[in-house]
Amino acid sequence: MVKTLSDISLNFIQNNLHKLDDVCKLPTVYKELLLEQIAWHDLLTESYVPHMTKLFSKSLTKINFYKCEQISDNLLKSIAASECKLESLSIIKCFGITDDGVQAITRNQTELKLLRLRGMKQLTDNALKLVWSENLIVVDLKQSSGISFKGVDTLAGRNRQIKELYLWGVAEHTHRSRSHEERMHAYVISLAYHLGPSLEVLDTKLNQMCDECLVAVASYCPNMRILNLHGSSKISGQALTKFSIGCPGLKVLDLSFCTHLCSPPDVEALWTLPTSLTDLSLIGILLTDTQILVECLQRLRRLKCVKLCGVPALNDETLAQILEHIGAGLTLFDISGSVSASLTDKALEAVTQHCSSLEALHLSLIPNMTGTGLLPLLRDPVRATRLKGLAIGMKKLSYEVLSEVVAQCSNLERLHLSGVTCVDDEILTTLAQNCPGLSRLCIKGCRLVTDVGVCELARHCSLVSLVVSGVGSLTDASIFCLANCCPQLEEIYMNGCANISPVAVRYLKDCTIPRLFVGHATPNAAPDQLMARNLDTGQFCRVDKLV
Secondary structure (H helix, E strand, C coil), X not given: CCCCHHHHHHHHHHHCCCCCCCHHHCCHHHHHHHHHHHHHCCCCCCCCHHHHHHHCCCCCCEEEEECCCCCCHHHHHHHHHCCCCCCEEEEECCCCCCHHHHHHHXXXXXXXXXXXXXXXXCCCHHHHCCCCCCCCCEEECXXXXXXXXXXXXXXXXXXXXXXXXXXXXXXXXXXXXXXXXXXXXXXXXXXXXXXXXXXXXXXCCCCCCCHHHHHHHHHHCCCCCEEECCCCCCCCHXXXXXXXXXXXXXXXXXXXXXXXXXXXXXHHHHHHCCCCCCEEECCCCCCCCHHHHHHHHHCCCCCCEEECCCCCCCCXXXXXXXXXXHHHHCCEEECCCCCCCCCCHHHHHHHHHHCCCCCEXXXXXXXXXXXXXXXXXXXXXXXXXXXXXXXXXXXCCCHHHHHHHHHHCCCCCEEECCCCXXXXXXXXXXXXXXXXXXXXXXXXXCCECCHHHHHHHHHHCCCCEEECXXXXXXXXXXXXXXXXXXXXXXXXXXCCCCCCCHHHHHHXXXXXXXXXXXXXXXXXXXCCCCEEECCCCCCEEECCCCC
16 A cells, blocks of 8 residues: 555645745645645644645635644634635644634634534633534534533524534533532533524533433434433433433434443333434443343344443343344444353354344453354355454454454454454464455554564555554564555554654654554663664664674
């Protein structure tokens, strides 16, 4: 895999803006891409910023800045001065921007459809003061803890066409008082009233929702399609039942860690979930009543995605009863992280028997599984090639099963093999040759892997995410190969890989197109470790121990 001609051309332009006079004639889409890439690679030096004005024009419709501390209020004001009419504004973790800059770029943006200010902890409610667009349908304020629900409610009052609202981490404080939570809940109820039937997606976190909030959403927002209640431990069964009745068209519901629902009488609310559901998550609900679990899922015949991680009521018998009724329609099934030894390979026989449409299967961290129950599925060419995602990080995973996966699942895009000790270079080589569409791979702790396997993967697969933490034998050879073959790489985790040098990591960052996230902590590295380039091989190696 190599960079496309358009990517090479854009890289040349972004590095030579100061020499090129005709950049203003580029099509708008390339100007927008250049603005993104210049920010990704931290090229906004004091001497370079003046040349960026060549990219500012009335035709700009999309701004996307990600994790660039060089982005400033003045830069946003310069873009706003071009009188562009933005449809999409996305600024994520750019800590050099304040309320003043956001106000400048959002003033008079009446065509704005998407506003994303994610992880902007320095912003306050004032940042939203001038956002006013009849076309605004998506607002994402995740992890912007300086923004309060009062500010979100005011925004909703001015922009009543909002359909999707992402508030995970808004107004998040370590120590909340009771009065603070009461005010927050009051504003949630108010914004539900303001948006009414327009609101279809609501994403919240950790007790941002209470019973009164949920009932208000059910009363004012009957068109709700997606609701995330992850960690809302105060939600009762009675409120959930009222919500299920008020939003009969709900498609996606996340009840993960809603711990109030695990015991009677609240657990009985699971019987009332809308039959329209296609995606349900019960992760971390310590439900022990096997009858309610089975009957709850058996009646939801439209389910396509089910997540049951850490549910004690799930065992070989209950899983078979559930899949007998809904297995044929499932495309994603996640039972990772079993809390007991109640799931064995017998459960996989039920998966093989009933799940004929699976595209993703997650079985990681199940202690008593070897995976052999999946062999008939993996040897079926139709069903094996349908699989796009597999998470099989199981300690006892059979080498035979792993061999079948890499040989038969030719359309794999995501593979998680964390802690599977039998993974070696031969497995990775076969995976690389048979699965060209693989983009995300985790081989954390797979100590038999060397540069040979990783380089083979880099040459054949356009990797976007790679986890090799704990694979201590890897060297700069792997990093240089990734740099030359995987320009779309977005994240790489290599904690504990002490033989990979910081210089090679910097080279990898320079070569990738998007901003690359790197996890490279080596706490066990020698304090006097010294790396130098071998002029014969081009690799960096340790020289502090050479005589």
